Amino acid sequence: MARSAPKIGIFGGTFDPIHVGHLRAAEEVREALGLQKVLFVLSARPPHKGGVAHAPAEDRWEMLKRALRGNPHFEPCDVELRREGLSYSIDTVRELSRKLQAECYFIVGEDSFRGIQTWKDWQQLLELCSFIVMRRTEEDLTPFLETLGYRERDRGRFETQRGIPLLLLPVTPIRVSATLVRDLIKRGQSIRYLVPDPVREYILEKHLYLNP
């Protein structure tokens, strides 16, 4: 009997640093869709930030590994770290789809998704794998999705002209951002409970994010 392909989530981010907002949202997506695994893909050289982040890619990678340790469903993914040049999602999805014999779901927050038209080859990307957009507001996204070429199939369920799905998935709003974490550090304030303890310890040990 043929076994169905595993369902894998691809969750990209600068993770500068990874925080509880990322982790909880990914957990809720994993559970809602029955994903076997969520790959946290570190954007080594983020195109929208001119290829540079606040902390070096090696430190962000180390924090990512520490944050995910102990969860068998979460895995850090270094494809963009190993690739030369800017970290484009289209290249990552192509590479992972080739390597994994899996049904891939690209997981993205609503705020990032709103900028999709600035992503490299975004139209091809939307046709390459299913998109899961994590909702954190009540705003109607339908008009925006229609400008991208989607049509609504059902409430919160859309598809491209070629029938590739996009799902709007509400997640518990946790108003933490990496910007907030970095700002607190700069002000000498606590980041306890906003990032996992091993991440907080690493930041302290390496004196990360102290400089403006």
Ligand code: ATP
């Ligand atoms: P920064 O504040 O530096 O812009 P960030 O906190 O938004 O960073 P990223 O690494 O840029 O973190 O985000 C990776 C992905 O996680 C994006 O798709 C983003 O929309 C999503 N995301 C970020 N913060 C949250 C949160 N609190 N809850 C759910 N998703 C989030």
